[in-house]
Amino acid sequence: MAGHLEIRDLQARFGRATILQGVDLSVTGQPLSVVGRNGMGKTTMCSALMGMVPATGSVKLDQAEVLGLGTGRIARKGMALVPQGRRMFPSLSVHEHLLLVAQKGSPAWTIERVYETFPRLAERRRNGGDQLSGGEQQMLAISRALLMNPKLVIMDEPSEGLAPVIVDHLIEVLRAITAEGMGLLLIEQNLRVATAVSDQVAIMVTGRIAATVASADLAADRDMQNRYLGVSHGH
Numbered sequence: 026m027a028g029h030l031e032i033r034d035l036q037a038r039f040g041r042a043t044i045l046q047g048v049d050l051s052v053t054g055q056p057l058s059v060v061g062r063n064g065m066g067k068t069t070m071c072s073a074l075m076g077m078v079p080a081t082g083s084v085k086l087d088q089a090e091v092l093g094l095g096t097g098r099i100a101r102k103g104m105a106l107v108p109q110g111r112r113m114f115p116s117l118s119v120h121e122h123l124l125l126v127a128q129k130g131s132p133a134w135t136i137e138r139v140y141e142t143f144p145r146l147a148e149r150r151r152n153g154g155d156q157l158s159g160g161e162q163q164m165l166a167i168s169r170a171l172l173m174n175p176k177l178v179i180m181d182e183p184s185e186g187l188a189p190v191i192v193d194h195l196i197e198v199l200r201a202i203t204a205e206g207m208g209l210l211l212i213e214q215n216l217r218v219a220t221a222v223s224d225q226v227a228i229m230v231t232g233r234i235a236a237t238v239a240s241a242d243l244a245a246d247r248d249m250q251n252r253y254l255g256v257s258h259g260h
Contacts, residue, residue: 027208028086028103028176029053030074035082035092037066037073044069045080046232052177056199056209058219058240061229062255067212068109070229071181074210075099075106086177103176107166107183109212113154120150122165123172132174133205139168142198160191167198177208184215196221216254220244228253 035048044066050057061067073080076096084092091099114122123136140147143164149157157165163183170178180199184192192215199222203209213219219226220240227237230253243249 027052027054027203027206029088030104030177030208030210031083031085031088032074033083033085035070035073035080035084037069037078037080039069039078044232045073047082048229048233050210050227050234052208052210054208055225056203056211056223058211058213058223058226059229059234060213060216060219060226060243060254062253063214065229066232067229068181069232071106071108071179071212074179075104100173100175105170105173105175105178107170107178107180109181109185113157113162113165115153115155118151118153119146119157119161119165122154122169126169126172128172128174132172134171134174136172139172142201143168159186160188163187163191163195167195171202171207175207177210178202179210179212181212182214183211184213184218192218216244216250 030052032048032050035045036043037045048070059067069078072078074084076094076099080092082092083090086102086104089102091102123139127136145161146164146168149161167183184195187195196218199209211219211222220243224240225237226240226243227234235253
């Protein structure tokens with residue numbers, strides 16, 4: 026079952042700057058995308074949810090408070106993060122990266138299933154993290170999160186820097202994992218990805234959620250896109 030995430034009045038500061046100014050957000054059974062311009066606090070929110078930066082408020086996963094537990098315990102409760110920038114170990118091969126997180130027993134996601142889902146990783150299984158393309162590194166980062174078999178996965182800008190054909194594959198994979206019942210909170214600059222993966226899109230403006238709209242409405246409304254996102258749509 027997908028993990029239900031309830032975020033209430035989430036606040037985070039760096040020095041004197043308040044980056045998160047009371048985020049309220051719910052992910053309940055359906056994937057949710059969060060969009061917004063750069064510098065609005067999206068990555069800070071991901072870090073706060075995973076216990077990587079101090080924050081106040083409430084973060085509940087399946088009605089159990091996880092804010093303040095520390096990253097390792099939050100992960101064990103069933104939340105996984107695919108961070109922006111992918112963070113590989115250059116000296117470890119693809120296969121060694123996957124072995125680090127693969128779970129015993131008979132989980133839904135296994136290394137074999139990862140290789141079926143991402144055939145490129147199977148081909149590159151002996152290559153080091155620093156020998157992979159950006160797209161392959163992203164597949165590996167997503168695979169590491171899936172192998173933890175979380176209730177809910179948070180992805181921070183997974184399509185960033187990827188070729189359009191790889192973005193298409195990414196959309197397919199995200200739709201497949203959510204159709205199977207894994208919860209997904211997707212942080213995405215690429216509107217095409219955000220609106221293709223979730224029926225609802227939350228818009229982040231200066232550290233809080235300014236609006237939650239239907240994906241179809243946002244995709245069709247250039248004025249809203251320009252007002253909240255100021256983005257061109259060449260992706």
